Amino acid sequence: MNFSKASAIFTLLMLVGSWVFVLALDGQQTSSFFSSETFQRVTRFVKGLLGVNVAGTPAFGDASEWRRTAGLAYQTLAMSVLAISLAALGALATFMFGARNVMTGELAPGARWASGAVLFAVRGSWALLRGVPELV
């Protein structure tokens, strides 16, 4: 059996296994997702979002909430731009040391064991950095 066929079978098994696992896990809950109780909770939640039967003015009808949200959106944009800029600077500083053809391939400078070690370290740190979710 070739790799592509094995991959396709593995993907199928993973798909079936995952859905069976998730649905079985849902069945163990005190109230399943597929129940009338869930429907009632969703209805209540959506009504709350729309401001139906809510005491006082709902947040979306309050001008001061919109001003506060605009301020927060401005801060969010500034943080995103700074974060992506720092990420780009980091990538610019290291990408050459993580390129296989530059470090160990036809463009490798001098001793390949040394540049190979640098390549391994840079690629390892990239894997670690992107493997950890941003919230962690």
Add this chain to the structure above:
Amino acid sequence: MFEGRRALTFVLLGAFIWSLLNIEWSDGVLHAGGLAAAGEIGGSLFRPELSLDVLGDIVEGAGRTVAYAVTGLSLALVIGFPLGVIASGVLNGPKGGGRWSMVGSVRFALAAFRSVHELVWAWLFVAAVGLSPIAAVLALAIPYSGILGRIYAELFQDVPEAPLTALRSAGASEWRVFWYGRLPMVMSELLGYTFYRLECGIRSATVLSFVGLGGLGFKIQTALDDLDYARAWTFILAVVVMILVVDWWSSVVRRRVQG
């Protein structure tokens, strides 16, 4: 061309400076005990806890995390692929004429799906339906279908026209042009991007655990709450290993598809 690039450089530089000026720096980057804590966290990376208990937790947590990622991504594919085909407008013929209202509304829907982060969807779903694993699946599937749909649409649009024109001149309908022309030509990129989303899905499913849906993220959170960084690193390294496996799998499959 050069003027355009120079203008873009200035705009990007301006945006960077603007962001630097608009961040609150007065409290400093690190708090009083920040360096010591960073040292302790960094040091723990080199002595992860490898007891049988922790390894058992990894197997259990990783199983749940991968299950959420795979089910969420599969549902996202079912929604995102057809929406991506419609949003690309390629079935409307070579000039993409007509039915633009449908293309526009699908593009708007895709943008709406992906503009809300999966963690926010998870909070909404947990608030609406409780701590059901289906909430985690939907929280992943909705934004991912928006992202996949948009990327697939761009891939389908960027196919070179010459081979497609040849198919059309042989009498093929736009559907056939799509199945026998566009799709095979972008298959490698399509697979590569879908694998990349699986990688992202594993990371996102880890994060979903923080709202109480179980999985590796929950274990990381518990270890961090106990200030047990060695144990936290063991779980984090398990996530890294899963990401590397998907990365390796993706690169091998893409090489085979490219032939």
